[in-house]
Amino acid sequence: MKKHIKRFRVRSVSALVAIAFAANAWAVDPFSVRDIRVEGLQRVEPGTIFASLPFRIGDQYNDEKGSAAIRALFALGLFKDVRIEVTGDVVVVVVEERPTINDIDFTGIREFDKDSLRKALRDVGLTEGRPFDQGLADRAEQELKRQYIDKSLYGAQVVTTATPIERNRVNLTFTVTEGEPAKIREIRIVGNSAFSERTLKGLFDLDEGNWLSFYTKSNRYSRTKLNADLETLKSYYLSRGYLEFRIDSTQVAISPNKQDISITVNVTEGQRYVVSSVKLEGNYLGKEDEFKSLITIKPGEPYNADQVTATTKAFTDYFGNFGYAFASVEARPEVDRATNRVAFVLVADPSRRAYVRRVNISGNNRTRDEVIRREFRQFESSWYDADKIKLSRDRVDRLGYFKEVNIETTDVPGAPDQVDLNFTVQEKPTGSLQLGAGFSQAEKLTLSFSIKQENAFGTGHYLGVDVNTSKYNRVIALQSLNPYFTPDGVSRAIDLYHRSSRPYENQGGNYRLETTGGGLRFGVPFTESDTVYFGTNVERVKIVPGTNIPAVYLAYAERFGYTTTNVPFTVGWGRDTRDSAVSPTKGRYQRASGEVGLIGDAHYFRLDYQHQHFFPLTKAFTLAASGEIGYGKGLQNHPFPVFKNFYGGGLGSVRGFEQSTLGPRDITGFIAGGTKKLNFSTEVLTPLPGAGNDRSLRVFAFADAGNVWGEEEKMSFKDMRASVGFGLSWVSPMGPLRLAWSKPVRKFAGDKLQSLQFQIGTSF
Structure with a gap:
């Protein structure tokens, strides 16, 4: 029997046109398929071909099925050429695979890092291991240009080069000429x-x-x-x-x-309107007077959209406190254009009361559910309470484990009086590993190491290790904090430390103070914003004698010995209502602490109180006022331990004076601190001119005053040092940085001055 070979082939851009042409030119009579063979495969599995064919062995084959097979194979995006050959009753599918992308590289890139561009191309389907398609490459070029347009680089040019390599692969190179930004x-x-x-x-x-x-x-x-x-x-x-x-x-x-x-x-602009009156309409649950107290719209003053928004939000939140999750409040303006006055009618509809059926949490891939749920004040199967929901959200946010915390209220289908709360969190890294090295004329080479994990293993526990190898101040410290040592939220902290310090401010020497100890502290939350701390330490302080040892150390050692063992008890209180811990613009921070030693070789008490208050003057300017007072005294005929003294001067105290140089001196001129401390500071902060409203980079002007007094000295304002100056505050990648230039306006003979001071890692 004579065999006829018919071939169907598509190479044109329009597959359908080629298929139609092939069908007309190479029409075959229908026949029953005895066998199907595939040729030309390199990486694609044969099963992929067979699964796409519209016929099987034993089926009837015709021109229509052949055209459908070619369309289906091209639709896979894996082949640049497809042919179907018919030899008798055998169908042969011949394919030419598209080359596979082996590598994607960029040249001429300055504005982006390559990984971010690879991600952008991955989003349009172009990545290593995928078949190469010129149309896809064109879309990739457009995506790269769009990325540059977002950076105001409108003149950026992108050229794609595909370099064939062995095994039917290509390397793609995007050559970019960025040009100058518009x-x-x-x-x-x-x-x-x-x-x-x-x-x-x-x-x-x-x-x-x-x-x-x-x-x-x-x-x-x-x-x-x-x-x-x-x-x-x-x-x-x-x-x-x-x-x-x-x-x-x-x-x-x-x-x-x-x-x-x-x-x-x-x-x-239109005309300027003054509010003439505010009225209430609708159902206010018989609590009209309470709602009226929430109105911030002020008749007689110019219309203020912020006040209208704040009022309607306060109304809906207040309705939520009584379980009305679906309350609506509409502020209807009644405009009188003849007099340029506007009256507002606040129309309220509390709708129906609801309770929370379920609280769902998502996004916490690492943090355990219980760590989040124990911060909730809105419970399941309880009446909906807007205040408690907001408080729950704020408490979860204050954990510091998440970039974002969002809450959404959803209806429960078929249950009009129920809602579900959906908490969505976005986690952020909570661990840090820091290695540091420094060199100075005084301390020579300094190495530091710290590893900290604020959310160890997703449990909410804090673990930290600090090591410092400074020549004059060596430290090794370990700390563990369990914020929920009890189910009621009592925290427990354990500290172990060893410190070796050797002051070098004056004449140096090879003496040193060694402090070794451990502590146990508990924190008891009395309110949502107030926590009381108490605990105890066991400390062993050793004065290691050497050359140039200060007279105050010798005097203390001669009376009580060179080694002192103490068991001080500590108590403290803290409250923080600032809007930001790093760049605050409003709110207060208060901290009080007390320490008393009655057991051991040293008998004393030590008190310290710090207060900071931030006032938003305008959108750009913030006033910060702070004060700190400290007092210590020996008990039972014991002097106050010299190693517990307060120090003053420098950043965080009175700028313009060298760090820790204020206070009384012994007969050798050594500055050993004092038992009393008083500091005041005022700052006006604003974003750096030219930085817009970016509060991570701010400049400030300041005025400081303060001093340190000895145990036998009387605190007096006439002894206080004072300075004024200006500085720069920057939340840098290395941590908060503060740089200050100061000019002392009240100083005394012998004071050590320092006009320029900076510090990384602490905040005001």
Whole structure:
């Protein structure tokens, strides 16, 4: 029997056109398939081919099924050529695989790191191990250009090079010519009359460039940033009486060379309105007087959208305290354009009361559920309480284990009086490993090491080890903290430490103080914001004699010996209502601690109180006032232990004076601290000019006053040192950094001055 071979092949861009042509040119009579063979495979499994074919052995084959087979195989995206050959009653599928991407590399990249670009390409389907497709490469080029446009690099050029290598693979190289970023040359606001253009442009994070733009990049255009600035502009007007303010249009123009951008914002201010009255309508559960006390909208004053929003939110939150999770409050304005006055009607509908059926937690891949749930104050099967839900969210956020903590209330299908609470958290790294080295003329080489884990094994426990090999101050310390030693939230901390210090401020010497001890502390939460601490330490302090030992140390050692064993008891109280621990703008921080030694060789007590208060003066300026007082005294005819003394001077005390140099001196001139301490400080902080509203980089002006007194000296304001100056505060990748330049305005003979001081790792 004569065999006829018919071939179907597609190489054109349009597979359908080729298939149609092939069908007309190589039509075959239908036949029963006796066998199916596949040729040309290198990496693709034969099963992938057979699974895509619309026919099997024993099925009838015709031209329509052949065309469908070719379409299905091309749809896999694995082949650049597909042929179907018919030899008698045998169907042969011949394929040519697309090359596989072996490696993706970038050249000319400065603005991005390569890993972030690889991730962006992975999102569009281009990654190592995938078949190479020129269309996919074109989309990858467009994605890279989009990434650069987001960085204001509108002139960036991307060229893709595919280099074939062995085993049907290719290496892709994206060659980028970044060019210079497009910069904002002009921002114009048109239509304003109530406020100057300079005032309004000062609200924007985007600007026309200044001396700090190399760091802030505030003159690089970003649509996201512009939208945020427009919202800020709108909020500014709406909070100052302009009820009908609107932004008519925004034009962004780029120069032909793609280097300069101009932005024009067209606004209509409208008239300024004054609030005439506020009325309540609807169902207020018979608690109208209580709701009226929550109103922040003030009749007789200009309309303020922030006050309206705050009032409606306070109303819905207050309804939530009684279980009304679905309450709605609408502020209806009644505008009188003839008199430019507006009256507000607050219409309330409490809807139905609900209780919480279930609290669901997600996102905690590492942290155990119980660590989060023990912070909840809203319980399952209890009435919905908005205050308790907010408090629960804040307590979880204050753990410090999560980047974000969000809560969402959802209805329960078929149960109109029930809701579920969905807590979603996004975890962040809670462990740190730090290795450090330093060199100074006084201390020579210093090595430090610390490993800390704030959420060890997801249990919420804190574990820490610190080691310092300084020539004059050596430390090894271990600490463990269990914040829920009891189910009621009583914390327990265990400390073990060994310190060896050798002051070198004056004449040096080879004497030293060695302190070895351990401590046990408990923290008892009395309220949601107040915690009382108490505990005890066992300490062994040894004065190791040597050359140039200070007279105060010798006097103490001659009376009580060179080795002292103490069992001091400690008690403390803390409260922190600041909005941020690193860059606060409002709130207070208070800390009081007491220590008393009655068992052992040293008998004494030591008290210390610290208070910080932050006041937001404006959006940009913050006033910070702080004070600290300390007092110590010996008991039962014992002097106050010299190794428990207070010290003053330097950052955290009175700037402009060398660190720990304030206070009384012994007969050798050695500064050994004192038993009384008093410090005051005032700062005005603002973001660095040119940095926009970035509070991680701030400048400040300050005034400090304080001193340290000995046990026999009387505290007196006339003895206090004082200084003024300015400085820089930066939340750097290495930790909070503070740099201050100071000028003493009240000093005495013999004081050690230091105009420029800086410190990394502590905050004000």
